[in-house]
Amino acid sequence: MTLASTDARLDDYDRKILRELRRDGRISNQKLAERIGLSPTPCWNRVRALEKAGVITDYVAILDQRALGLPDTVIIEVTLDHHDDNMLERFGQALAALPEVMEAFLVTGEYDYLIKVAVAGTEGYERFLRTKLYKLPGIRHSRSTFALRCMKRVHSVEP
Known part of the structure; x- marks a missing residue:
C-alpha cells in the first residue's frame, strides 16, 4: 500500500x-x-x-564547502556550565545562528553538544572559537577534532 x-x-x-x-x-x-x-x-x-x-x-x-573557502571540517564537543531548559534553549539557538555550524546535536554522555563546523584551516578555526563559539553563553569546556577525510556523506537515510 x-x-x-x-x-x-x-x-x-x-x-x-x-x-x-x-x-x-x-x-x-x-x-x-x-x-x-x-x-x-x-x-x-x-x-x-x-x-x-x-x-x-x-x-x-x-554546496561544496571547499569551493566556498571552508575546506576543513571540525567536530567539537561542548560541555555547558548548567543544564537547565533556559540554558539549553539559549545555547541551541545561538549555535543555530552561526553560519559555520553545519550540524549540532544535543547528546548524551560526557559532553552536552556535538557540533560539526566548516572552517578554513587552523587559523579559521581559531578565529571561529575566539570570535563566535566562546562568546556563546554557558560553555564550560570544549574539545575539538579535525576531520582528515570524509569516508561517507549522505543527507538522509536510505529508505
Whole structure:
C-alpha cells in the first residue's frame, strides 16, 4: 500500500521514489516515473503524498564547502556550565545562528553538544572559537577534532 492510503506504510514504489529523489532531487517527474516503472500521473501523486505526509521534508542544493573557502571540517564537543531548559534553549539557538555550524546535536554522555563546523584551516578555526563559539553563553569546556577525510556523506537515510 502506498503512503497515500489510510495504512500510511511505504510500499516498494514509495521506496523507489525516495531512493531516486535522494540521489537527484531535481529529477523530472517524467524521468522519475520511467526509473521506477510507473506512469507520470501516479508517480506525481505519490511524490505529493510523500511530501504531504512529511516523509519528504525539503529539497535543497548541497554546496561544496571547499569551493566556498571552508575546506576543513571540525567536530567539537561542548560541555555547558548548567543544564537547565533556559540554558539549553539559549545555547541551541545561538549555535543555530552561526553560519559555520553545519550540524549540532544535543547528546548524551560526557559532553552536552556535538557540533560539526566548516572552517578554513587552523587559523579559521581559531578565529571561529575566539570570535563566535566562546562568546556563546554557558560553555564550560570544549574539545575539538579535525576531520582528515570524509569516508561517507549522505543527507538522509536510505529508505
